[in-house]
Amino acid sequence: MDTMDVNKMIAAILVAGIAYTVAGMIGRSVVHEEPLKQPAIKIEGMPAAAPAPEAAKPAGPHVPPIAALLASADPAEGQKIVQKDCSICHTFNKGGEPKVGPNLYGIVGAKRAHESGFNYSEGLAKLGGTWTYENLNEWIDDPHAVVPDTRMAFAGIKNDKQRADVIAYLRTLSDHPEPLPSPTAAETKAQPAQTAAAAPAPAAETAKPAGPEIPAIEPYLANADVAVGKQKVESLCGICHSFNKGGAPKIGPNLYDIVNAKRAHEAGFAYSEGLAKLGGTWTYENLNHWIYDPRAVVPDTKMIFPGIKNTKERADVIAYLRTLSDHPAPLPAASGAAAK
Ligand code: HEC
Ligand code: HEC
Structure with a gap:
């Protein structure tokens, strides 16, 4: 092998190396590096990685459970709050168009990031699970605590009663509203009267009588x-x-x-x-x-x-x-x- 061949070999190795490095740089800039949720290679017999906890963050200690509050919540109040605080970004009617945020008809019990074709944040899209009373409670208290990169630019409702009212209203936006949660044993002990209050669904809408005579105009x-x-x-x-x-x-x-x-x-x-x-x-x-x-x-x-x-x-x-x-x-x- 003469020196010419050696030089060619070195050059070839250098070129390949540079090409490899550049390709890697481009690759990394195109594909976000993200920690893998599961090992890329599964080894037989090894224990499977535990599924990622649904929200790494524990429920904020300041968010009390919603079940007891829901029993006495007022959907009509909730509707007012929703009109004021949410309707700038959301529609609430069945089949309504998304605005800045997705349509929220039937959201209680819906899967999270439920609206197909809506451009959700990566965090919400990956969250999985369904919207329960409890996690709606956390979400409406502070969306960023649940999904740090959320696109819902909303500070949250800190008042427990108001959050309960909002959730009670969201619940009514459904062909078949979810049953109200039964308060836990401890809460039932503390507030036995409210279990009964939870029973009648707010379906009184239709019961409304024609009302007083309105004079002809x-x-x-x-x-x-x-x-x-x-x-x-x-x-x-x-x-x-x-x-x-x-x-x-x-x-x-x-x-x-x-x-x-x-x-x-x-x-x-x-x-x-x-x-x-x-x-x-x-x-x-x-x-x-x-x-x-x-x-x-x-x-x-x-x-x-x-x-x-x-x-x-x-x-x-x-x-x-x-x-x-x-x-x-x-x-x-x-x-x-x-x-x-
Ligand atoms: C807080 C907001 C708000 C106020 C205040 C309000 N409206 Fe409305 N109005 C609406 C909304 C929202 C609708 C659509 C209602 C629906 O879809 O059921 C509407 C619908 C209507 C419609 C039906 C329009 C259509 O296209 O069929 C009329 C008429 C109307 N409003 C008149 C009035 C009059 C007159 C007043 C004042 C005396 C008034 N509204 C006050 C929000 C309001
Ligand atoms: C400034 C606009 C804005 C306001 C105000 C707002 N939202 Fe949102 N909301 C969004 C956006 C955007 C998303 C999608 C979030 C994401 O992709 O991370 C969203 C998502 C949601 C979701 C999840 C929907 C799904 O399909 O999983 C719920 C539930 C929700 N909002 C409820 C509310 C309630 C209740 C209020 C009022 C108390 C409210 N939002 C106020 C913009 C808003």
């Missing part, structure tokens, strides 16, 4: 004050609705030209199932009922609004809504004579 519309209506609408409804032509929806849909519009009129808006299914159009009379008490019309409505009980005020509001149109609907026939 027609006679009032003739003398309604549009300017007063405008003030009312701005102060009472403006936080959730826009009223200008082509205005973007807020928490509620845009309401330009709502008189005689079909119900659930705004395409793409995540209406409650109840309103979406209601059908028909918004007449003066059913706006009257809606504004008196939206929940009496649609029990699962997402419009969290107690209603305007004063008939003159409702008439003012409706009279103003009527003007928000390229072609305002005629006033009802009964008041035609009175109209100017």
